[in-house]
Amino acid sequence: MEERSRLVASGNLLQAHSWKGMLETCGITVELRGEALLGGVGELPADLQDVELWVGESQYDQALAQLETLNSVSPKWQCVKCHEINEGNFELCWNCCAERSELIS
């Protein structure tokens, strides 16, 4: 069996699932691992679960490039309230919890 490499350790089950789906559309086989998958899913808030994405070593570079593409699709944004820079996939300012604004630096 092919060696697998850990691609991402994400704390967010929903995020991990969306990455998995996106990578699989590109023909990359993704395995989700994590304690959250062993049982009791649905009991805990998705963002408290410890989830990892694993891919085969031969597809690791490709998978990484795809993730970077995905991340670059969401530009960073600046909070209008506290002027903090937030990652593109954040819907709320991590610093002050203000809603995402259109002020993009």
Ligand SMILES: [Zn+2]
């Ligand atoms: Zn803010």
